[in-house]
Amino acid sequence: MSNVLIVGELKNGELKKISKEITSAGRKIADALGGKVTALLIGSGVEKFAGDLGAVGADSVVTVNAGDFNAETWANLVAGVIKDKNPSVVLLPHTSQGKDYSPRVAVKAGAGIVADVVGLSVDGGKVVAKKPIYSGKAYGNFKVTSPVAIFTVRPNSQEVVQKAGGGAVEAASPAAGDAKVKIVSSDLSGGNKVQLAEASIIVSGGRGIKGPENWPVLQGLADVLGAALGASRAAVDAGWIPHSHQVGQTGKTVSPNCYIACGISGAIQHLAGMGSSKYIVAINKDGDAPIFKVATYGVVGDLFEVVPALTDEFKKVLG
């Protein structure tokens, strides 16, 4: 049997889209391998999401009651469920949390791991994982040779497919153990905004926005679209916006469905972070800017005229 375990993720008590994405991806793998999909949800009151995951392909859902996220205890809980359920494939989110605990899970399970995967297929009874390498300038295909294979999956890379599973819910209580790292305080003031790394639409600004006072121009468009606000290194280094908004090599890697680059020239380090976006819109006064080489739709024009017009137009059609 080649069963698949996926580990969902929540934010502010809500199920994240990545949880459904990897459940659907897990379903596809399990169908090809002739196995079952178990979804694991950790948190309090997580039982209520079992139906959501059942609707996208989970045969059963295991719930573990736990408090706030801590990488060490989470790794213990996930490894405990792996030991109990003995899956041959485990899919985890390649999110901020995923990057924090997945390495510990791999070591605990004695498993090979391929991280930041964007494609999953099955060949000869084994999963082949595809991931961008060398800043997206190449793609690699990898198999894991250990009995348990772990993959962390990039948000927005997998389609959510409605496919009913079984829906049985089982509570488990693996040992959480003690954490050596104690969380003293959290500042999550940016927490209610749309998260950059997982956003399906990003409105991003660069040197062309001219100063920090002009972010509202882009934020207006982002609000209408339910998009996250990104920035180029130039805008971050100028002190116009915190580093947490930076997209690119020394910022976040993003793969949204739509990336709207406003006043961004498109340095190679920026392209490294957003080059895998599905559709790219570039709005820039300089028609020779390198961003136009990757843009699906290019607008050579002044962002201070085009972006507000675009915001108005979207307001009209999106109501």
Next chain:
Amino acid sequence: MKIIVLVKQVPDTETNIKVGDKSINETGIKWIISPYDEFAIEEGLRLREKNGGEVIAVSLGPDRVQESLRQAYAMGADRAVQIKVDNYVPFDTTLTSELIANFAKSENADVIIGGRQSIDSDSSQVVVQVAEALGIAHIAFAVSLEISGTAVKSTKEVEGGTQVVETSLPVAITAQKGLNEPRYPNLKGLMAAKKKPIETKTPADLGNPTSKIEVVGLEPPPPRIPGRKLEAADAKGFAEQLVKALREEAKVI
């Protein structure tokens, strides 16, 4: 305080990558230290300057990685160790972590610090795997770090903000941008670094771990959806066309 800094050698960002069957064609590639590892080296040096001890720079790979180790020497590292793996696969994180963990154990290191990810594989795995293999604490995405005695206090980036966390030595840290500004090696340092010894270890010295990854093959990136520049008389015209294109053609909004 014994500090191990992890130095991964990667192709320069601007380098044109030519894909071979199972690895890239290395001809003409300019190699650099992965940018996040520069933050790690800098932080290691600062910890030593404050707490005393030594900074050991470690790099895995064939002999070309000695160049990166010499740069770490030039920045101020006290020792440099090459874990000599001739056919090093930069994506094999569990093998890499086991080798590093076994080395760190033999050195009885207090602090292990590396970049939050390398820019060739973007896996964000090795440092935390090393922590797990050694049974020690880790702090991922550190943007500040204070160590006094055995007490460790750090601010780390988390989704939507930051957290202040505390632990005690030994600890493994992944360096996020913002932790520091890496120093440049000066000419004198670069000259001196040329003469310094580089210790080598082989996988056989470090428990001979086995790989758990098979490289099926590399390929060029998928072709992009062909792009076009829109033509319009004014901003409103552009906006109308863009909305139409994104909703009816791309169907993403």
